Amino acid sequence: LAKTTQPISMDSYEGQEVNITCSHNNIATNDYITWYQQFPSQGPRFIIQGYKTKVTNEVASLFIPADRKSSTLSLPRVSLSDTAVYYCRPWGAGSYQLTFGKGTKLSVIP
Amino acid sequence: DSGVTQTPKHLITATGQRVTLRCSPRSGDLSVYWYQQSLDQGLQFLIQYYNGEERAKGNILERFSAQQFPDLHSELNLSSLELGDSALYFCASSVAGATTDTQYFGPGTRLTVL
Numbered sequence: 740l741a742k743t744t745q746p747i748s749m750d751s752y753e754g755q756e757v758n759i760t761c762s763h764n765n766i767a768t769n770d771y772i773t774w775y776q777q778f779p780s781q782g783p784r785f786i787i788q789g790y791k792t793k794v795t796n797e798v799a800s801l802f803i804p805a806d807r808k809s810s811t812l813s814l815p816r817v818s819l820s821d822t823a824v825y826y827c828r829p830w831g832a833g834s835y836q837l838t839f840g841k842g843t844k845l846s847v848i849p
Numbered sequence: 850d851s852g853v854t855q856t857p858k859h860l861i862t863a864t865g866q867r868v869t870l871r872c873s874p875r876s877g878d879l880s881v882y883w884y885q886q887s888l889d890q891g892l893q894f895l896i897q898y899y900n901g902e903e904r905a906k907g908n909i910l911e912r913f914s915a916q917q918f919p920d921l922h923s924e925l926n927l928s929s930l931e932l933g934d935s936a937l938y939f940c941a942s943s944v945a946g947a948t949t950d951t952q953y954f955g956p957g958t959r960l961t962v963l
Binding site: 841 | 941949951
């Protein structure tokens with residue numbers, strides 16, 4: 740079963756670009772990679788999803804190399820409100836038994 | 850506000866008891882997912898329903914069961930509760946239950962088993 744690994748925590752100053760990398764060495768062929776943001780005492784919130792190469796939306800970019808064993812979430816010009824826990828998760832039939840990791844706690848410093 | 854509602858917000862009960870958690874999906878969403886988030890286990894997928902039928906199963910214990918009703922709301926039943934079942938339980942919904950669907954999470958139910 741696939742397993743994900745992310746840094747436990749990261750600090751960044753306001754206005755900087757933040758890149759969070761997740762490894763998912765055994766991701767199943769048909770599974771997608773999804774990233775979520777979670778604030779304390781709230782449910783996770785979808786940020787972005789991709790299968791391979793690069794995906795960009797209004798809040799983030801997601802980079803996935805050809806081997807799909809990792810992915811990198813890029814948050815441009817973070818603000819204090821981006822302080823949260825960020826999770827990556829493979830999603831699809833190959834990942835239903837997988838527990839999300841503990842995520843990466845991002846702290847944005849003024 | 851995701852549009853997904855969960856009740857109750859908090860639940861305190863004793864070991865051995867049975868509880869029911871309720872979820873109402875976003876208007877128009879046909880698929881409901883249940884997740885458990887505990888301090889030591891992270892967030893794990895339990896089960897998915899689509900239009901009343903079970904669609905996918907994750908790490909759901911035999912003591913737990915769920916169903917989705919004709920009005921599309923869902924209930925998660927937890928029985929023979931143990932201390933280790935204390936966790937946040939989230940419900941999410943999506944339009945059609947496809948792998949690429951965006952899942953919208955509710956605010957969660959915090960279960961404490963004493």
